[in-house]
Amino acid sequence: MNFKDKIIRLSEVDSTNAYAREILKKFPSIQEGTTIVAGFQTSGTGQDGKAWESHKEQNLLLSIIVHPDFLQPDQLFYLNISIALAVFDFIESFYIKDSKIKWPNDIYVGNKKIAGLLIHNDLEFNRIRNSIIGIGININQDNFNTDIPNPVSLKNILKKETDVNVCLENLLDYIENRYNMLKNKDFEKLFSQYHDALYLLGQETLFLDNKDEEFQGIIDGVRSDGRIRIITPQGIRFFEFREIRYIF
Ligand code: BTN
Numbered sequence: 001m002n003f004k005d006k007i008i009r010l011s012e013v014d015s016t017n018a019y020a021r022e023i024l025k026k027f028p029s030i031q032e033g034t035t036i037v038a039g040f041q042t043s044g045t046g047q048d049g050k051a052w053e054s055h056k057e058q059n060l061l062l063s064i065i066v067h068p069d070f071l072q073p074d075q076l077f078y079l080n081i082s083i084a085l086a087v088f089d090f091i092e093s094f095y096i097k098d099s100k101i102k103w104p105n106d107i108y109v110g111n112k113k114i115a116g117l118l119i120h121n122d123l124e125f126n127r128i129r130n131s132i133i134g135i136g137i138n139i140n141q142d143n144f145n146t147d148i149p150n151p152v153s154l155k156n157i158l159k160k161e162t163d164v165n166v167c168l169e170n171l172l173d174y175i176e177n178r179y180n181m182l183k184n185k186d187f188e189k190l191f192s193q194y195h196d197a198l199y200l201l202g203q204e205t206l207f208l209d210n211k212d213e214e215f216q217g218i219i220d221g222v223r224s225d226g227r228i229r230i231i232t233p234q235g236i237r238f239f240e241f242r243e244i245r246y247i248f
Helices: 016-026 077-092 154-158 164-183 187-196
Strands: 007-013 035-041 060-066 099-102 106-109 112-124 127-137 204-209 214-222 228-232 235-239 244-247
Touching: 007 016, 016 035, 016 060, 016 112, 016 127, 060 164, 077 099, 077 106, 077 112, 077 127, 077 164, 077 187, 127 164, 164 187, 187 214
Parallel strands: 007 035
Antiparallel strands: 035 060, 060 127, 099 106, 106 112, 112 127, 204 214, 204 244, 214 228, 228 235
């Protein structure tokens, strides 16, 4: 099955992730790679429950349903790695040199965010039964709300519009390729390529911990369980997603 074989196109929906959840309730074994694409979301959701802003028909808004039951729950972070790498591959295909993956799964160009992922996993009997991979990529939007800290679109960078449908086809090819690597348990390669693309790796950076205390450190890498490893003057510290914020 090809990821481009089953695309459900909606002009408007609350959220493609929510729509995918409803589909899974009715058809829990729906074909892997089923993709829901929307031109506009009335309640597009980002990480931390924040709204995901996207003007009508300007950007890529999609959710892909997969059944990664070949992964153990402790290998779940590799799903995150493979999809982040696929979106990174897609951005790099425009010859954009300074694209990076900001841990755990934002795609950055320079110090600005061009894409984000929101993945929901459904675990059953110690196996991952379903995952909904929500992806938002800023393609042709010129301006963003001022309360979004650092967004950027492909158009802002390339200074020209790109066909969103062609983008979708190409993105799904990159995703299928990385997902096949995951299926083949090519974990070492995925892990090392994720590190090669990691934003601020090895650089002195300022962070805020979850007590709102500022600290300086150097990102040393990410553990296979998804925790980030930071070298600080006090020693090595590990953090889960949402336990730290980067200070720009
Ligand atoms: C983030 O905050 O970085 C994650 C953004 C994920 C947004 C996408 S858009 C398509 C899918 N549907 C949603 O409601 N959210 C995700």
